[in-house]
Amino acid sequence: MTEWQACSPARYHLGEGARWHEGRLVHVDLLRGDLHRSDPRSDRPPDHVLALGVPLGAVAPAAVPGVDWIVAAGDGIALVGAAGPRWLARPEYRTDRSMRMNDGVCDSAGRFWAGSMELRASDGAGSLYRVDPDGSVKRVLDGLTVPNGPAFGVDGTYMYLADSAHGTITRYAVDVVTGRLARADPFAELAAHEGRPDGMAVDDDGNLWVALWGGGRIRCYSPDGSVIRDVPVPTPQPSSVAFGDGLVIVTTARHRLSHPDGLAGAVLVAPTTVTAPPALAFGRIPRA
Template sequence: MTAEAAPAWRACTPTRHRLAEGARWMDGKLLFVDLLRGDLYRIRGVGAGDPEPLLRLRMPLGAVAPVAGGPPGRWIVAAGPGIALTDGRGTLHWLARPGERPDRAMRMNDAGCDPAGRFWAGSMEVHAAPYAGSLYRTDPDGTVHEVLDGLTVPNGPVFTPDGSVMYLADSARGVVTRHAVDPCSGTLGPPEPFAFFPPGEGRPDGMAVDDDQNLWVALWGGGRVLCLGPDGTRLRTMLLPTPHTSSVAFGGGLMYVTTALHRLERPGPLDGAVLTGTSDVTAPPVRPYRPAGGA
């Protein structure tokens, strides 16, 4: 495997973000969050000006998914201490707030839906205390279940197109695990080691599974995105002109990578940008949350 620099990485918009995350392709546009600001944005096209704000929650926002079957502008969000549904004005209707604990300051982190429409979201202690985080599954009836604990900084989860496999990164530990999933019930199998990244290589952050079932991993602190085959073989490494690569998405013949200004003493001109380059990779668009009986 050789590292390759995508031709002409460029910033999608002039805006720079403190911690851009959660890149998702939806309806021909890119969604992403600025996690620490609590904002959700949409990019309508490369070079189309500043990103369009869709939500401003005033609390950390890890990731979102659209809600199927309802009016436009409805989202399920992993935000602040828990998981909530929003209406078109951004009002939060909490499904669960497991992070409201007297003993620890917790917040939600990355999240995403499986092909069946269940919403999976990770939590972490705000200072990344070891093993304080968990993974939660929100079912179509709106119930929220803790399915894994003992995590530190969970990122992902992402799923294969048939929903039978989930990949989950624990960024602080530098590991990606693979889990069998029952596509009908959402029952999660035990973790299987899939990939390990030593500190000098960067920490596994946001991920995506492409249409060939390869796993793409953004390496925070490593300035690169790595492609792994279903057997864990390293297939491709894409080098980027900024160290804090945080998530990856594909759509419209382009590869999108979010980046961050967070914890950079001397930011460069592209740090904090949403970067894009041409790509021959295709991947499913964002999967919606599918509530029972419609929204």
């Protein structure tokens, strides 16, 4: 995994949320509110799929008639199809502070999980939300600062959640039937010089891959929390990691770099034998 190449000339301000879906890569340019889709092995430029006009933390495909995506965007969560966004809830609409949604992903039961944060990363201002297949939105954790992930184990019985501001990754037991979170176990704690845990993915062997923002690398943990591999990335701010079609794919960012290098903001790819499940879809819900 050292033969990194930019999969297109595009450089994103805050590339995030890499997901492999239907043989293509999807990812967001978070603060600009854009969703892009591309074939990393093709010379064709990325398709610009969505422009929401508000920060777009993450997307997941949706198995709902007339809906393409579920999105964590702006101050809430919406379903998006040809008619535009239909908001399920806007739980982070606040008058006392500026909030936005951040990273998110679906589990094997079709539930969508997404975190929120205060724009200046105020300590403890963020939350984690769960969207059930009936469209209901529930706050399941609070007191977070910069939640990233989550990432689910291959059998859906546990969830990893990073709090990037504190350099921690926690593993939660999950009731696969109800989605209820149970036991919370510390999984990893990173020193500042290692970078901050950002986007994550679980591979087919149950290992956790983590993009280390500011650390210029991605790291692989075994399920017992031991470090298996550290893979250098040729720009300091890798932000998410995904696998598909024999490639490892890493989004990166130019955000807050006073002198960005030539690969800052690129989507980087390298050949790998590691495999991982494609992005899971949000479950069916009744039509409005």
